[in-house]
C-alpha cells in the first residue's frame with residue numbers, strides 16, 4: 001500500500017491496483033443485471049459477522065487483502081440494480097450516472113465555494129434553474145440547493161417557512177415565536193415530523209390531515225384544522241406518497257394556503273420526477289403555486305444515491321435564513337462574483353457533490369419526444385401489473401372493499417407506480433371469520449418476505465398502514481425490470497406462500 005500514489009513512482013502500481021478494483025466492479029455490474037444471479041446472498045447478522053474478517057486490525061492489510069475485502073463486500077451486497085429487485089424507491093443502476101459518480105469521487109471536492117468546485121457549482125446553478133423552469137416559475141427564477149436527501153430537503157422547507165414568518169427565530173430561537181402548527185396528510189412521509197422535532201417545533205405541532213381512500217389529502221379537512229388554533233405556518237402537500245403513490249390536490253391546497261397566508265411546500269421526493277413526463281405531469285398541476293418543492297432525482301429518475309433538490313420560489317431567503325458568514329470560507333474580498341459561493345445557504349459546511357450525476361444523465365437522456373423515457377417505462381409496467389394472473393391480483397381491481405377469493409389491491413385506481421396488494425394464501429382464502437382472517441393475513445407478507453430473502457430470488461417490501469394489515473408494496477422504478485420480472489415476482493410470492 002505504501003507503494004501507491006502519492007508514493008514516489010507510484011503510478012504503475014496505482015494503475016494496476018485501481019484496474020483490479022475496476023475489474024471487480026465491472027464484474028459486479030454485469031452480474032447485477034443477470035437474472036440467473038441472486039438478488040441477495042442473505043445471511044443473518046451473526047453469521048455474516050463470522051463469515052469474513054470484518055474487524056479492524058492493528059496492522060495494515062496488503063493490497064491483495066484489500067481486493068479480497070472489496071470482493072467480499074460486494075458478494076453480500078444487495079443487488080439493487082437487479083431486474084427483480086423491487087424493494088424500495090431507489091432501485092436500478094444507471095451507467096451514465098455511475099460514470100458520473102466515479103468522476104465525482106475522483107474529483108473529490110466540496111460544494112461550499114466556487115473556489116474549490118467551480119464546474120460543479122455552475123452545474124448546480126444551471127440544473128436548479130432548469131428544474132425551476134420545469135416547475136413553472138417564471139424564467140426559472142428562485143433558489144434551491146441539493147441536499148443529502150428528501151428528508152433534509154423537507155426540513156429545509158420547514159425551516160424557511162418558519163424564518164419567512166418569524167425571521168427573529170434565527171437569533172432568538174423558539175421562545176420568540178408563538179406556538180406554530182404545520183399540516184400534512186396522514187399519508188405523508190415521516191420526515192415532516194422528524195423535521196419538526198429537529199427544528200424544535202415538536203411533532204405534536206404537526207397536524208395530520210385526513211386522506212381519502214386513495215391516499216390524497218382532503219382539502220376541507222385541511223381548512224378545518226387550520227382554523228383550530230395555533231399559528232399555521234407550513235403546509236406540506238405530497239406529490240407521490242411513499243406507500244400509495246397518491247398525489248394531493250395541489251390547486252385546492254394552494255387556494256387554502258393563499259387564503260390563510262401559509263407557506264405551501266410540495267414534497268415531490270417520489271412523484272416530483274413526473275414533471276419530466278409529458279403524459280403524467282398533470283398530476284402535479286398547481287405545483288407552480290408552491291413556495292418550495294422537494295424533488296429527488298435519486299428515486300424515479302434513477303440517479304445514483306444521493307441526489308435530492310429543494311427548490312424555493314423566493315430568491316435570497318435561503319441565504320438570509322442560513323448564512324453565518326464564516327470568514328475562513330466566504331471571504332468577501334475574493335476576486336470573483338461571490339454569488340457563486342453558494343455554500344452559506346446550506347445547513348452543512350462541507351457538502352457532497354450530488355449534481356454531476358444528474359446533470360450528466362440529463363444530458364444523456366432528455367429528449368424532445370419524451371423528457372425522460374424511463375419514467376414512461378415505469379408507468380407502463382405499473383399498469384401491466386394490475387392485470388396479473390390470479391391469485392395475486394384480481395383480473396380487475398375490485399370496486400368493493402371486501403376480500404376477493406384470492407387477493408386484492410389495497411386501494412383502487414393507483415396514481416403512480418406503487419402497487420399495494422395482499423396475497424391470500426390457500427390456508428386463509430376461504431376463512432369465514434373476518435377478524436381471524438385479518439390476523440392471519442397480517443403474518444403472511446413477513447413470512448413470504450423472509451423466505452424470499454433466504455432464497456435470494458427477488459425482493460419486495462411490505463408494511464401495514466393505518467387499520468390495514470401487512471400488505472406487499474411493490475414500487476416500480478427499476479429501469480431493468482420488464483413485464484416478465486413482475487410476473488416472476490408474483491409467481492414467487494405464490495410459490496413461497498402456498499403452504500400458508
Ligand SMILES: Cc1ncc(COP(=O)(O)O)c(C=O)c1O
Pocket residue numbers: 089148149150151152154188189191238240241242267268269270296308
Ligand atoms: C414522499 C417522500 N418524501 C420524502 C422522502 C425521504 O427521502 P430521502 O429518503 O431521500 O430522505 C421519501 C422517501 O421515501 C418519500 O417517499
